[in-house]
Amino acid sequence: MLHPRIIKLIIAISLVTLLLKPNQVHGQGGIVIENAGVAVAFGNSITFTANIKSTLPIQQASLLFREANEEITRVETLQVAEDGAVSFTYDATQNVFPPFSWVLFWFQATLSDGVTYTSDPIKFQYYDDRFPWRQVNRVNVTINWYAGDDSFGASALDAAGSGILAMRDFVPISFDDPIDVYVYSNITDLQSTLVSSSNEWVGAHAHPELGVVLVAIPPSSSQFIEMETKIPHELAHVMLYRSLGENYQRQPAWLIEGIASMVELYPNPDYARAMQIASDNDSLIPFNDLCASFPVDAGSAFLAYAQSQSFVTYIRDSYGTSGLSRLMGAYSEGFNCELGATQALGIPLSQLDIRWRETVLGQNIGGVAARNLLPFLLIMLLVLIVPLWSAIDLLRQRRKNGKQESK
Numbered sequence: 001m002l003h004p005r006i007i008k009l010i011i012a013i014s015l016v017t018l019l020l021k022p023n024q025v026h027g028q029g030g031i032v033i034e035n036a037g038v039a040v041a042f043g044n045s046i047t048f049t050a051n052i053k054s055t056l057p058i059q060q061a062s063l064l065f066r067e068a069n070e071e072i073t074r075v076e077t078l079q080v081a082e083d084g085a086v087s088f089t090y091d092a093t094q095n096v097f098p099p100f101s102w103v104l105f106w107f108q109a110t111l112s113d114g115v116t117y118t119s120d121p122i123k124f125q126y127y128d129d130r131f132p133w134r135q136v137n138r139v140n141v142t143i144n145w146y147a148g149d150d151s152f153g154a155s156a157l158d159a160a161g162s163g164i165l166a167m168r169d170f171v172p173i174s175f176d177d178p179i180d181v182y183v184y185s186n187i188t189d190l191q192s193t194l195v196s197s198s199n200e201w202v203g204a205h206a207h208p209e210l211g212v213v214l215v216a217i218p219p220s221s222s223q224f225i226e227m228e229t230k231i232p233h234e235l236a237h238v239m240l241y242r243s244l245g246e247n248y249q250r251q252p253a254w255l256i257e258g259i260a261s262m263v264e265l266y267p268n269p270d271y272a273r274a275m276q277i278a279s280d281n282d283s284l285i286p287f288n289d290l291c292a293s294f295p296v297d298a299g300s301a302f303l304a305y306a307q308s309q310s311f312v313t314y315i316r317d318s319y320g321t322s323g324l325s326r327l328m329g330a331y332s333e334g335f336n337c338e339l340g341a342t343q344a345l346g347i348p349l350s351q352l353d354i355r356w357r358e359t360v361l362g363q364n365i366g367g368v369a370a371r372n373l374l375p376f377l378l379i380m381l382l383v384l385i386v387p388l389w390s391a392i393d394l395l396r397q398r399r400k401n402g403k404q405e406s407k
């Protein structure tokens with residue numbers, strides 16, 4: 001019997017070969033690429049194979065490849081067999097390529113005439129084929145899942161639809177490009193697709209530039225809550241990315257995560273408590289510290305999500321959805337975290353932070369400030385009272401003298 005991994009590999013090869021249409025890929029003069037193929041062992045390796053045909057002897061050949069959205073291209077020198085066969089196996093264990101991303105590869109060969117010829121690029125999807133994915137779709141959203149029955153997939157699709165309805169007031173919705181939601185049945189399966197530096201607690205992730213959403217939701221009695229929380233949140237990331245384009249990266253983390261958390265259909269009951277505890281302990285995170293990124297440790301990250309959701313909701317309630325749009329506009333223009341708020345809402349971020357603490361969490365920051373000033377006020381009084389007494393004394397003396405003189 002064949003080992004399951006080998007069977008998988010064979011399936012992967014045949015799938016990719018089908019995708020590539022195994023006819024000849026013609027190079028730009030000088031070389032012809034035949035039988036180009038890719039064998040993906042997801043999370044382990046990617047093996048590129050081809051036959052490079054040329055009229056002149058090949059002096060040197062290379063494989064070039066990159067993820068479609070990547071700036072960098074990897075270049076690997078190839079050993080060319082006598083019949084032109086080449087093969088290169090890339091170590092994919094670091095998950096440098098996001099799951100379901102598109103990878104481009106092409107070949108270069110320098111022939112004995114000293115000229116380097118380049119083939120046309122070939123594209124394939126780095127598909128997580130470890131699971132028997134099933135699909136259900138509506139408009140441009142496809143739910144992909146492998147655990148749970150038909151109703152599980154239908155519920156996930158409903159959660160996506162409700163999420164889009166809920167966010168349409170403040171997130172521009174795009175129905176043009178497809179969005180694929182992949183529902184893994186557990187965190188371990190999902191984690192194995194993410195770069196190894198990812199946080200262990202991450203149970204959902206979006207690759208907005210790919211239109212890909214990954215969530216971990218086990219089929220269970222709590223599946224609806226998880227679907228209604230995670231799917232709208234990650235969809236909001238994709239929609240925001242599509243409306244903001246490259247300005248998406250300029251937005252503060254608290255704003256993007258706050259909006260995405262605000263569209264969750266099932267409010268997290270622990271958020272309010274986490275914030276109240278932090279407020280009482282004076283350990284709330286200033287929003288100016290949540291601009292570049294969120295904390296790494298799970299506890300602080302949880303608080304950061306809770307705060308951001310509450311803060312963005314407060315901004316929407318105080319300044320309307322147009323306030324949120326102005327805020328995104330200001331950050332798109334390149335204003336820094338503090339001043340983007342001044343530009344959009346007429347109040348710097350740090351002041352808005354104080355107002356939020358006072359309004360939502362009932363902090364009395366004015367009172368706190370006065371209490372902190374008390375020692376200084378006492379010293380000032382002492383400093384002032386001593387000369388005051390002398391002054392009063394002096395006045396009395398003068399008045400006495402004056403009275404005497406007027407007599």
Ligand SMILES: [Zn+2]
Nearest residue numbers: 233237257260
């Ligand atoms: Zn998020």
